[in-house]
Amino acid sequence: MRISNLSTGARILAALALSGAALAFSFPASAQGMMGGVDLTSPAFTKSDLTRAEVQALVAKLKPGEKLDLADKSLNGLDMSKLDLAGVNLSGARLNHTNLSGADLRGAKFDGVWALDANFTGANLSGAHLFGAQFMRAKMDRANLSGARIVGDFSGATMAGADLSGANAAADMKNQSMGLMNAVMRSVDLRGANLSHANFSRANLEFAQLNKADLSGTDLFRADASGADLRGAKLTGANLEGIDLASATIDAAAAKDFSKARNLDRATLEK
Numbered sequence: 001m002r003i004s005n006l007s008t009g010a011r012i013l014a015a016l017a018l019s020g021a022a023l024a025f026s027f028p029a030s031a032q033g034m035m036g037g038v039d040l041t042s043p044a045f046t047k048s049d050l051t052r053a054e055v056q057a058l059v060a061k062l063k064p065g066e067k068l069d070l071a072d073k074s075l076n077g078l079d080m081s082k083l084d085l086a087g088v089n090l091s092g093a094r095l096n097h098t099n100l101s102g103a104d105l106r107g108a109k110f111d112g113v114w115a116l117d118a119n120f121t122g123a124n125l126s127g128a129h130l131f132g133a134q135f136m137r138a139k140m141d142r143a144n145l146s147g148a149r150i151v152g153d154f155s156g157a158t159m160a161g162a163d164l165s166g167a168n169a170a171a172d173m174k175n176q177s178m179g180l181m182n183a184v185m186r187s188v189d190l191r192g193a194n195l196s197h198a199n200f201s202r203a204n205l206e207f208a209q210l211n212k213a214d215l216s217g218t219d220l221f222r223a224d225a226s227g228a229d230l231r232g233a234k235l236t237g238a239n240l241e242g243i244d245l246a247s248a249t250i251d252a253a254a255a256k257d258f259s260k261a262r263n264l265d266r267a268t269l270e271k
Helices: 008-018 029-035 052-060 252-258
Strands: 129-134 149-153 249-251 268-270
Touching: 249 252, 252 268
Parallel strands: 129 149, 249 268
Antiparallel strands: none
């Protein structure tokens, strides 16, 4: 079965199955079967069902209070930069290589979205919901993700200068029928990003660049920051209990802040 023929819910399961967005997942047989049917070179993942003009026409037809519904659409490679798409439903959509830079995506639904190599530079995703989302290598520099719910794979993405203040990227501890679902941000560029008062408990931040990031008041309980660069990060009030610092690089002066961290003895301390 091809993923393009699956329901939105099934696509979310398939997206989670392919991503690193879970630790110790125990997939049902149906989810395992979906993995073999995913073809990222198929039209569903490379073409677009709509043109920019058609998207704009749909927006123009919305009545007051209505939100645009683009669930399950293929919008790969489409230029939707700077469009007003606040509250849009993009659940299950394919946005690979799509340009959404500068777009208004406040409160948008990105559950089960495929957005590989997409461009969200400077976009406003405040309050958006990203569950089972595939944002590998996405460009999200200076994007606003404040207050967003983030459970997905962002490996290799760039978020330099992004605003993730108050975001919830913590593992879902209440619903573990499929295992521990969390935010995966391996090798993500978060230099100078604002993560203040965000929840990154048990998030995967392996090899992330967090130089000069604002982590004040951030919950990083048992987050995996092995290999990460935390030099110059603001740590005032951060919960650093159990954070894994194996092979991470931190400021020597900040070692006292990591007294409850795991593998502090394996971190590189720079003066």
